[in-house]
Amino acid sequence: MDISRTAEIMGAEVRGLCPSMFYTSEVAAELNQALLDHQKLCLKDQELTPDEYAVLGQVFGAPKPQLVKKLHLEGIPEISVISNCNDLKNGKPYVSANYWHTDGSYFAVPAKATMLYGKALPADGGDTQFINTYAVLDAMPADLRARIDGVRAVHVYVSRRGKSLVQNRSNDEEDKTPPVVHPLIRTHPETGRQSLYINPNRIDHIEGMSLEDGDSLLDELYEFAFQEKFQHRHQWTLGDIIVWDNRCTMHRASNDFDVTQRREFHRILLEGTVPV
Ligand SMILES: [Fe+2]
Numbered sequence: 645m646d647i648s649r650t651a652e653i654m655g656a657e658v659r660g661l662c663p664s665m666f667y668t669s670e671v672a673a674e675l676n677q678a679l680l681d682h683q684k685l686c687l688k689d690q691e692l693t694p695d696e697y698a699v700l701g702q703v704f705g706a707p708k709p710q711l712v713k714k715l716h717l718e719g720i721p722e723i724s725v726i727s728n729c730n731d732l733k734n735g736k737p738y739v740s741a742n743y744w745h746t747d748g749s750y751f752a753v754p755a756k757a758t759m760l761y762g763k764a765l766p767a768d769g770g771d772t773q774f775i776n777t778y779a780v781l782d783a784m785p786a787d788l789r790a791r792i793d794g795v796r797a798v799h800v801y802v803s804r805r806g807k808s809l810v811q812n813r814s815n816d817e818e819d820k821t822p823p824v825v826h827p828l829i830r831t832h833p834e835t836g837r838q839s840l841y842i843n844p845n846r847i848d849h850i851e852g853m854s855l856e857d858g859d860s861l862l863d864e865l866y867e868f869a870f871q872e873k874f875q876h877r878h879q880w881t882l883g884d885i886i887v888w889d890n891r892c893t894m895h896r897a898s899n900d901f902d903v904t905q906r907r908e909f910h911r912i913l914l915e916g917t918v919p920v
Contacts, residue, residue: 756916769901
């Protein structure tokens with residue numbers, strides 16, 4: 645197995661990984677350390693059955709069953725199908741998740757990492773883009789950082805500030821995710837490093853601040869965090885499985901492609917811990 649950094653800001657490529665190695669503890673340790681070091685891995689040239697993919701999920705942690713039932717793969721609740729053709733809005737396929745976010749922050753215990761296995765890709769475009777949120781916090785002006793120290797944000801499934809379309813859910817599914825509060829600066833439980841923990845798609849407001857003051861703080865934070873210099877772009881090739889750490893990154897889907905072409909992934913979310 646060969647692991648090599650592919651971009652300065654974040655990300656590494658893993659070559660030579662095959663299913664027989666998924667059961668080896670040395671391989672698991674090496675992959676998990678690489679994820680901590682590079683924040684996003686691309687496992688190249690994978691040809692896995694859904695069962696093998698589910699086993700690969702266990703190499704990185706504990707796969708979470710997908711909450712929205714209609715998105716499950718039959719018989720494998722931890723694999724969900726993410727596709728621009730899953731749902732139609734106004735009779736047309738659409739790309740969800742095209743605004744910056746980190747997965748599952750509307751849960752009290754958000755997913756630590758996400759895996760996407762490319763199953764169908766558009767001819768052009770449809771990249772997955774990332775932001776390194778360690779780098780954002782490291783570069784933040786001291787006065788802005790001081791203003792968010794100890795401050796918490798309220799995350800909800802449908803935010804008044806969200807800019808992506810989200811899946812419709814049943815009342816039962818809604819009831820499982822009441823609003824939750826997370827700190828704007830979190831400490832990574834494994835690396836000990838601090839990062840900016842924001843989810844522009846799901847943060848509704850800042851705890852204890854007027855909406856006006858909170859919105860202006862969030863606008864300022866987002867403008868700083870979204871700078872090109874913190875970004876990385878994954879251009880998909882069939883056979884790619886990407887894994888990223890939600891505790892120190894944000895991501896979004898590029899909707900710069902012909903949405904009548906299918907863009908489809910099998911996704912696994914891995915259990916995390918409460919952000920602190
Ligand atoms: Fe996402």
